[in-house]
Every structure is written in structure tokens, then in C-alpha cells.
Amino acid sequence: MDPKAFHKISYGVFIVSAEGSDHKAGCVINTLTQVTSSPMKLSIALNKNNDTLEVIKEAGTFSAVVLKEDVDLGLIKIFGFFSSRDKNKFESISYKFDDNNNPYPAGGIVAQFSCRLCDSLDVGSHVICIGEVTDANLVSEDPPLTYADYHSKKGGATPKNSPSYQEGTTGYQCTVCGYIEETDDLPDDFICPVCGKDASYFRKL
Incomplete structure (x- = not known):
């Protein structure tokens, strides 16, 4: 599947x-x-x-x-x-x-x-x-x-309670709001588009 x-x-x-x-x-x-x-x-x-x-x-x-x-x-x-x-x-x-x-x-x-x-x-x-x-x-x-459009234009995240959320997504996840940036490398100056936290608040998935 x-x-x-x-x-x-x-x-x-x-x-x-x-x-x-x-x-x-x-x-x-x-x-x-x-x-x-x-x-x-x-x-x-x-x-x-x-x-x-x-x-x-x-x-x-x-x-x-x-x-x-x-x-x-x-x-x-x-x-x-x-x-x-x-x-x-x-x-x-x-x-x-x-x-x-x-x-x-x-x-x-x-x-x-x-x-x-x-x-x-x-x-x-x-x-x-x-x-x-x-x-x-x-x-x-x-x-x-x-x-x-929410994802492509606004960089939106999928909350874990959403029916369209899928386990196994790769990237980096904000530990404050749950936003996931699907990327292999997260820049040091990255800012979460949802809660505004910097890269230090992200964990690798």
C-alpha cells in the first residue's frame, strides 16, 4: 500500500x-x-x-x-x-x-x-x-x-489528530507545536512558520 x-x-x-x-x-x-x-x-x-x-x-x-x-x-x-x-x-x-x-x-x-x-x-x-x-x-x-494550498502556499503542518496525518513522515518536527518540515537538513536559521520557534526546538524524525 x-x-x-x-x-x-x-x-x-x-x-x-x-x-x-x-x-x-x-x-x-x-x-x-x-x-x-x-x-x-x-x-x-x-x-x-x-x-x-x-x-x-x-x-x-x-x-x-x-x-x-x-x-x-x-x-x-x-x-x-x-x-x-x-x-x-x-x-x-x-x-x-x-x-x-x-x-x-x-x-x-x-x-x-x-x-x-x-x-x-x-x-x-x-x-x-x-x-x-x-x-x-x-x-x-x-x-x-x-x-x-495550506501546505504548498502557507507551509502548513498536519496536526497529529488529523485524519490525514500519516505516521512515518520524515524530516524535523517542532517540539512546541508539532509542525513538520519535510527536509533532509534543517538550516540553523530556520523559524517555525506556525509558532515562531527557532531550529533548536526541532527534533529529527
Whole structure:
């Protein structure tokens, strides 16, 4: 089996979020798909270790946003490389609430969906959640960010909880945020594009 074949599957970049009884949670995902048109339903896949999954289950609803092509990488850093258990991801950004009272980022997005959780399926490392869309908003006509562009244009990393993360990647990994630079040699003056740490914080894979 050649794992590189999976790199040819197209993905987007999204943030899903919800508010539980004691805190807000949200994370970056690359798997959001429309699965039916009547009624309108979306599917998302979340790692079982994600705090956001537990908060969505508690809330019974979630919000999902599509990121725009020129989104600030800092937004992806906040929602992709930290846990909502340890960090209030919304404290440093502008956000709004959807019609289900779930928070979502107000900037850097092209569309927003409000969903009621109606089903879930355990598929191994991840859980697929099915949400019936209760509201949808086109925020901008700007192009959305694709996962390919995130990697090629923004030097983006794949968080370990992502369904597209693959074990055995070679290169150097940042010990702070998890970013992987796929290279045989890491320059001494290299700076992590996600968290800003220098080469001394990287370990060879």
C-alpha cells in the first residue's frame, strides 16, 4: 500500500466549534462534507482525543466555518495546535454566536453552518458526526482555502489528530507545536512558520 495515494484526495480547511456547560471548544478539521440535500446534512470527522468532540456531544449542536484562502495562519495555529482543555481559543479573536448559541470565528471565513447533531459513527481513531443544517450563511465570495494550498502556499503542518496525518513522515518536527518540515537538513536559521520557534526546538524524525 502506498500512503502517498491518499495525498491525491482533495480536502478543505474548516473550523468546527461548540459551547458546553463550562467552556467553549473548537478545532481545525479537513473533513467536512455535504451528505444529503433533503434535509441538508453535513458530516465532520473528529479525533476521539479532541475536546471539541466531547463538547459537541454535550451541546448536541455545532458550528462549522469554511476558511478563506488568505486567512491569517495565526487562526489555524490557535485552533489546530492547542487543546480547548488547556486554552480558551476564543479569547484572542473576534467571534460571533450562531442560532444554536455556538461561537465561531468572525474573521477569515467564507461560509458558516449551524448544525444539530443527529447521528455519529465510531470509525476507529475518529468519530464521524452527522449534523442537520439549521442555518447557513455565505460570508464572502472569496475563494476557500484548500488543504493543498495550506501546505504548498502557507507551509502548513498536519496536526497529529488529523485524519490525514500519516505516521512515518520524515524530516524535523517542532517540539512546541508539532509542525513538520519535510527536509533532509534543517538550516540553523530556520523559524517555525506556525509558532515562531527557532531550529533548536526541532527534533529529527
